[in-house]
Amino acid sequence: MSLWNTLRVALKALMRNPSRAMLTTLGIVIGIAAVITMMEIGNGSSTSIKRSIEKMGANSVLVLPGWVRPAGVSQGAGTAVSLTPADADAIGRECPSVAYYSPIVRANSMQVIFGNSNWIPAQMYGVSPDYMKIRNWELEEGRFFSEREVERNARVCLVGATIVRELFGGRSPIDCEMRIRNATFKVIGVLKSKGANMMGWDEDDVVLAPWTSIRIRVTGRRSGSATSTSRTAASTPGELFSGTGIALYPEQDSSLTKDKLLVPRFTYIDQIIFSAVKPDKVGDAVREVTRLLRERHGLKYNQDDDFRIRNSADFMKMLNNTSTMMTNLLLVVALISLIVGGVGIMNIMLVSVTERTREIGLRMAVGARSRDILKQFLIESIVLCLVGGFTGIALGHGAALLVESQLNWPIESSPGAVVSAVVVSAAVGVIFGFYPAWKASKLDPIEALRYE
C-alpha cells in the first residue's frame, strides 16, 4: 500500500468523525501554540537585549583602576590611581586581540554654558578618536576630533542630542563656542541619538572631547579621587604643577625626593576602554591586557591586581542566561502540555481501534497485512498530530503577533521553533499512536469480524 494511499485512507477515516478529530487534536494545538508563542517572545526579548548591548558597544571592555584602603578602610572602586595614558598605548601596541582602545577621562557634574543657558551633562568624557568605533557611535553632523587635536589639547568637543536640545535650543551647535568651567570649547560635531540605555540612562546627555583637553583644561586631576572635589581645578599645565593645586601623585618619601630626580608621569587617566577584534576574542583580549598591565605596574605574583576589568560580554551573558532560562522554563511547561495532548491522542486512537474492530477484521480479510493496519493507524495519529501542529503554529504565531501589537513586547519569529514544532508533533503522533496501532495490527481477523 503506497504512502499516498495510506494517507488518503487515514484522512477519510478521520473525516468520518471530524468533530472528534478536532477535539482530539486540541491538546496538540494548544501545546504547539504555547511553544511557538514562548519561543517567539523569548527570542524577541533576547534579541532586543542583545541589540541594546550592541548599542553600548558590542564587545567593549572597560579597565578601571582598583581601590585603595588606607588603614584598611576601602575608599571604594576607582579610588586607586593606577592607569596611565602609557598603559593605554601599550594595550593598543602589545595586545593582538585588541582592535581599538581609548583612554577615558571623566568630568563629573561639570556645568557647561552657552549664551545665557547652562546645563550639567550626565556624562562628560575625554577620549581619543577610536572611542567612536568602540562604542559604535555615529555622527549626526560635523566631524570627530583627530589624533592631532588630542596631542594639542585642542579645545574642541562633540555633543549629544540632549545637549543640543537643552543648551542650544535645538539649533545646530556646530562651530559654537561652549564654556566648560574656565575653558571654551568649540563644538565640532553632534552625535547620533542613541536614546536611553537598558538602565534608563540618557545616553545622549553627553559631551565628548579629547582626553588631554578634559584632563588639562577641565578637571586637572583625577575626577574620581576621593579627595578634593571642592578644589578649583587647574585649567593649564602651569597651574597643574604650580603646587597650589592638589597633588597629582602619591606623596613621595622625603628621602626619595632628595636622592632621585623624579620624572613626573604627566597624568593619570580614569579608565581605559578597548574592544576585541571579534566578539569571541573578548576573553583573549582580557587575558592579554591583564598580563600586560600587571607587568607594567610591576605587580608581584602574590599581589592583587591594582585595576579591574569590566566586560560587557559577561553582562550580556548574564542577561542572555536569564532570558534563556525563562524561555526554557516555559518550554518545559509547553512540553508537558504536549505530552498531555499526546495522551489524549492515544486515548482516542484506542477508542477508535475498538470502535473499528470490524473494519480492521474486514481489511485483514480482504488482504491487509498486519503492517498495513499498523501503518494506517500510525499515519492516522501522525496526521492528527501534524494537523494539530500546523494549526498550533498558526495560532501561536497569531498570539505572538497579538502580544506584540497589544503589549508592545518585541517578538521574533523563529524558523527553528517551527521546524521543531512540526518534528515534535509528528513524534508525538508516532509515540502515542504506536500502541493503539500495534494493538490494531495484532487483532485476530476472525475475532475482529465477529466483534459486536
Add this chain to the structure above:
Amino acid sequence: MALIELRNITKTYYLGEMDVPVLKGITLDIEKGGYVALMGASGSGKSTLMNILGCLDRQTGGDYFFEGEELGRASGDRRALIRNQKIGFVFQSFNLLPRTSALENVIMPLAYTAGDLSRKECKKRGIAALERVGLADRMGHYPSQLSGGQQQRVAIARALINHPPVLFADEPTGNLDSHTSEEVMQMFDELSAQGITVILVTHSMEIAGFARRVVRISDGEIKEDYYNRKEGNV
C-alpha cells in the same frame, strides 16, 4: 489436481485445560468451478472450516493445498496476498464501511494490492464490479441508503474486485428476507455460471439447494457429500 485439497484437517481449541476438537480430520477436494454448499447445524465446525479455507485461521493438523500450494503453514504476508488476490469474502452482516460510498467500499481491497493502480483505474474497476452486480447507478450511495439486498450485492462486488477464482460466502442470506435472498442466490448462480468457484456456508437446506454439491458437516466430520439433482449438474 483439484483447486482446493484438504488432507485430514484438524482444528482444536485449547480452552484452559480442556481440548475442544472442532474439526476431526476433514479430507475434501473442491474442483475449479465448483459450486459447493458447506452445510451443518451451528457448532458443527462449518464456519471454522471456512475460516481455514479462507486463510483467516490456521489448522491444527493436516494439509491445506490451494492451487497445489500448502497455505496452512505459509507466512502471514503470503496468506494476506492470497486473501487479496485469490479469495473473495461475502459475510452475513455485509461488513461495509459506514459513511463510505458504495464505490469506495468496492475498491477498498485494491489499496492492499501490490503494484499500485492509479486512482482512475481503481474507479474504473470498481464501476465494472458494481455493474456486474447491477448497482452501477448506486455507486455514490452510503450503505445506510441501500437496502439489505443491495448492501449484500455491494459486498459481492467488493469480493469480485480482484477477479478471484474462489468466492466464500458465510451465511450470505442470513440477514435478508426470503425475496432478497432469492435475488442474492441468483447472483451466486450467475457467478458460478461465469466459472467462479463458489463455496457457501449455510445451515439452511433451502440455500444449500442452490449449490450443485452439498457437503454436510456434523460434529467436525463430513457426514454427507452429494450432488443436487438439478439441470446442468455434473
